[in-house]
Amino acid sequence: MTKLYITRHGETEWNKLGKMQGWNDSPLTELGKVQAQWLRDRVKDINFSKIYTSSSDRAYKTAEIIKGDRNIEIVPSLDLREIRLGVWQGLTQEEISELNKENHYNYWNKPEKYITVEGAEGFEEVRDRAYRTIMKMVRENKGKEILVVTHTTVLKGFMCALQKKEIKDLWEPPFIKQTSLTVVEFDEDENYKIITNADASHHQYIFKEYNQF
Template sequence: MTKLYLTRHGETEWNEKGIMQGWGDSPLTELGKNQAKWLGDRMKDLHIDVIYASPIGRAFNTAKIVKGDRNIPLITHDGLKEIRIGGWEGLNQEEMKSLSEENYYNFWNVPSKYIPTGNGESFYEVKERAFEAINEILEKEKGKTILIVTHTITLKSYLTALENRDIDTLWDPPFIKQTSLTEINFKEDGYDMPLVACMEHHEYAKKEFNEFK
């Protein structure tokens, strides 16, 4: 059996301001670093053979925090990058909407009709890229336990492809919150998914913080 854990990076400064990042980047906030630490604490007693991360700083730095001082290989893979959003990169929601209200609506509601600007990618392209990248990792690391640290749309695109769903279901619940944990077990006869976007470690951390405040 091959066990795959999937997570999203911690909160960033641009997340906090509602700015689109795409292939751009901004530093993890203190909360973002804590979110990564909470996930690291949750996973510290779980055996992990290898960690793969998007090379974009927010994901790679989250992976480093989750890894901690454990002797686990940490490998970057370009196929795990977030959707490339071209002319929208660095803009906030209102600025994107002002460029094209219809395209903005389609991005969040009808991904099949979203038209990328500049050198951006379509949702179809990200779906194909993410599925191909993760399948490549699964084949290379067959029989191992793998952690992948990536981005919301990349992760959601992979799940959409894995479950053979239409691209317009991409934003269906659950939402992939920061450092939420998804677990997939691949067996000879298929796969099962015991965890999807699990946030239990956030609740534990919140309770602990309140107790010692």
């Protein structure tokens, strides 16, 4: 069996502000770093052959924290970056809604009706590059365990393609929390079994400053 572990980066400053990041970036918050530490502790006994990460700094920093002091190669990939959002990047949800309320609604609720904005990718493009990129990593690590650190839409797109679902089903539950863990096993014929999907049971909201979560 080849085992794929896939996660989303930790919380960022723009996540807190409700801003769309896309190919832009913002640093991890203190909570985001702690979330990565929680996942690090959860997977500390897994012998990853490699850690693949989006080249965006928020994902790369998450990967570094999960790696800790272990001798594991971290491989950045442009193709693991979040959906490119063009003119929406850096805007809040409210600002985007003011530009085009219907298209903003469709983005989150009826993705099959979302009209790609200027300078952006469509959901189909992200789904296809996510599947192509991640399955190539799976094939290059047969019989091994790998970790992929990426973004919500890439993860959702990959799972959508893997399960042969339609774009209209892209946002169906579960919600992808920061550093939640999805695990998929593949046999030699690339038949797959989903072991866990967006599981965040390792999140430990025990710190006073995080009680609101």
